[in-house]
Structures are given as C-alpha cells and as structure tokens.
Amino acid sequence: MGRMKITVLSGGVGGARFLRGLRDAVTADDEVTAVVNVGDDMWLTGLRITPDLDSIMYTLAGENDEERGWGRVGESERVSAELRAYGVGWPWFTLGDLDIGTHLTRTHLLREGLPLSEATARITSRWPLGVRLIPATDDEVETHVITDGGPMHFQEWWTRHRASIPALSFEYRGVAASTPAPGVLDAIAEADVVIVAPSNPVVSIGPILAIPGIREALASTPARVVGISPIIAGAVVRGMADACLAAIGVSTSADAVAVHYGARSRGGVLDGWLVDESDAAAAAAIEAAGIRAQVVPLWMRDAESSAALGRDALAAAR
Numbered sequence: 499m500g501r502m503k504i505t506v507l508s509g510g511v512g513g514a515r516f517l518r519g520l521r522d523a524v525t526a527d528d529e530v531t532a533v534v535n536v537g538d539d540m541w542l543t544g545l546r547i548t549p550d551l552d553s554i555m556y557t558l559a560g561e562n563d564e565e566r567g568w569g570r571v572g573e574s575e576r577v578s579a580e581l582r583a584y585g586v587g588w589p590w591f592t593l594g595d596l597d598i599g600t601h602l603t604r605t606h607l608l609r610e611g612l613p614l615s616e617a618t619a620r621i622t623s624r625w626p627l628g629v630r631l632i633p634a635t636d637d638e639v640e641t642h643v644i645t646d647g648g649p650m651h652f653q654e655w656w657t658r659h660r661a662s663i664p665a666l667s668f669e670y671r672g673v674a675a676s677t678p679a680p681g682v683l684d685a686i687a688e689a690d691v692v693i694v695a696p697s698n699p700v701v702s703i704g705p706i707l708a709i710p711g712i713r714e715a716l717a718s719t720p721a722r723v724v725g726i727s728p729i730i731a732g733a734v735v736r737g738m739a740d741a742c743l744a745a746i747g748v749s750t751s752a753d754a755v756a757v758h759y760g761a762r763s764r765g766g767v768l769d770g771w772l773v774d775e776s777d778a779a780a781a782a783a784i785e786a787a788g789i790r791a792q793v794v795p796l797w798m799r800d801a802e803s804s805a806a807l808g809r810d811a812l813a814a815a816r
C-alpha cells in the first residue's frame with residue numbers, strides 16, 4: 499500500500515484521542531489531515547480561544563491534561579485568578595497560564611491579519627504532531643444554544659450549566675455566510691479515506707457539515723466516508739452529548755446517530771459506520787438505512803486500543 503491521504507472530520511476530546519490512535523496506525527508516508535470544528539470558539543478577555551483545535555494539538559503533542567480532558571498538563575492558573583479579581587471574563591471558565599500563551603500567540607497572529615488556518619499552521623508547527631490541523635472555516639462561526647431563557651454561547655451552556663438547561667435547538671451563528679478554510683475542500687476531494695471521528699454529532703460534526711460546500715465535497719469525493727459511533731452501549735462515551743441529541747430529536751443509540759448522518763447513496767454523508775461490539779444488534783438498522791455497519795471494539799482505553807480502532811476505520815474504508 500503506497501502513500502495514503504486520510505482526512506478526518508473532528509471535534510475536541512473524542513476526536514483528539516481517535517487522531518492519536520490513527521497516527522499510530524498509519525505509516526510515515528501517509529498523510530493525515532484533521533478538519534476541525536470551530537463552533538466552540540469564542541473571544542474572551544481579548545483572546546481568541548479555540549478549544550477543539552487546542553485539545554487536538556495538546557493531545558497529539560503529549561501536552562494535554564489527560565485527567566481533566568482539556569488544557570495543558572502541569573498547568574497553573576495564576577492569570578485566571580487575576581482576571582477573576584478584576585471581574586473580567588467568565589469566572590466559570592478557567593484559562594491556564596500555559597494555555598494563555600497559546601491564545602496570546604493565536605490572537606497576535608490574527609491581529610497581524612493571518613486567517614485562523616494560517617495561525618493554526620504556525621502554532622502547530624511548534625510540535626511534530628504527525629497530523630495537519632485545519633479549522634473547518636476561517637470565519638467566526640460560533641454555536642449558540644437556544645433555551646427557554648433565550649440564546650447563550652455553547653460554552654456557557656456546556657461548561658457553566660453542564661447542559662442542564664433544556665436546549666430547544668442549536669444555532670451555528672454565521673455559518674450561512676461562511677466558507678471552508680483553504681485546504682478543506684481539497685483535503686476531502688483528494689482523500690483516499692474520509693473518517694468522521696467519534697465526536698459529538700450535534701455540536702462538533704454538525705457545525706462542520708453546516709459550512710456551505712462541505713456536504714457537497716463529501717457527496718462527490720471518490721473516497722469512502724466512514725464514521726465511528728460516539729455512542730457505545732446506548733450511552734455517550736464522554737461529555738453530555740445526549741442532551742444535544744435530544745434537542746434535535748435523535749435518540750442516544752449507535753443506529754440513530756448513523757441514520758441522522760444518513761447514507762451517502764441517499765443524500766447523507768456515510769458509506770460505513772463503526773459500532774461497538776455491545777451495539778452489534780444495531781447493525782441491521784444501520785444496513786437498512788443504506789450504510790455498511792462494522793462491529794469492532796470502540797473503547798479507546800490506551801494507545802494500543804486506540805491504534806486498533808484507527809486500523810479498523812482504515813480497513814472499513816477500503
């Protein structure tokens with residue numbers, strides 16, 4: 499097998515773990531590109547924060563806080579304490595000191611006029627990640643959650659309220675006027691394999707698919723498009739994705755999420771869908787929706803099981 503081009507649509511934590519495993523599963527000749535959600539991004543105390551890009555970068559660099567799931571390992575929070583004392587920012591959202599170094603760099607580059615994709619290339623060049631990271635768009639597209647009390651930024655709903663306020667719907671603010679970042683459409687069109695990471699379908703993959711041009715690129719790529727279920731044994735693997743699925747009327751099951759994405763042959767995005775062994779019974783419903791179902795172990799427990807999942811996803815796409 500020669501050089502392979504693999505493009506992954508990804509959100510933060512789950513996508514980051516998958517990408518780390520995939521990197522271990524490919525050879526040095528292969529080229530892995532991650533098209534990353536920006537819907538969680540925001541301006542805070544003058545800084546542009548991009549949680550999903552940063553989660554992936556820190557994870558691939560071995561610099562992430564594994565226990566907490568986000569931010570840098572060995573982090574301190576002195577600057578955040580000062581911001582709190584001044585009464586600026588979000589007191590429920592902590593920026594670590596090392597992490598702030600990343601945000602200062604990004605904001606500096608943006609203010610010099612670089613688009614986010616170029617700022618990201620500059621920032622990620624610090625580490626040998628083994629994966630090229632491209633924001634799905636250079637435009638500011640931020641997810642807002644519509645609740646009974648009005649809309650709020652996704653980050654406020656998720657981090658401050660822990661998704662406990664019922665979400666009526668989600669709005670990807672600015673998405674209609676957005677365009678894919680340079681390299682995104684080519685990464686999909688020229689891929690040998692496209693993988694939808696086991697990320698939140700509503701607030702991680704949803705905002706990527708809503709950017710005009712991306713669905714069309716997925717529809718026309720000669721590559722096979724294979725997704726990995728973020729649901730195992732009828733439960734979300736991490737986070738509070740079930741609250742997001744409920745809001746869009748999708749039940750928390752491996753087959754319901756596959757049907758939500760839809761078969762590429764029927765106007766959706768998927769050719770194949772990987773489900774966990776505990777969800778083998780869901781395979782029939784997935785196949786009935788026109789999507790090839792593959793039953794494999796999905797738990798990314800350690801480096802070995804994560805790499806095995808990467809190999810399984812590649813095998814499913816051949």
Ligand code: FO1
Pocket residue numbers: 509510511538547548549550552553568569590591592593594597653656657
């Ligand atoms: N999550 C939290 O639960 N509390 C925080 O204070 C927090 C800070 C934070 C700072 C930078 C960053 O990149 C991520 C951060 N996260 C925090 C995680 C983030 O809110 C979400 O988990 C993701 O955006 C959802 O994918």
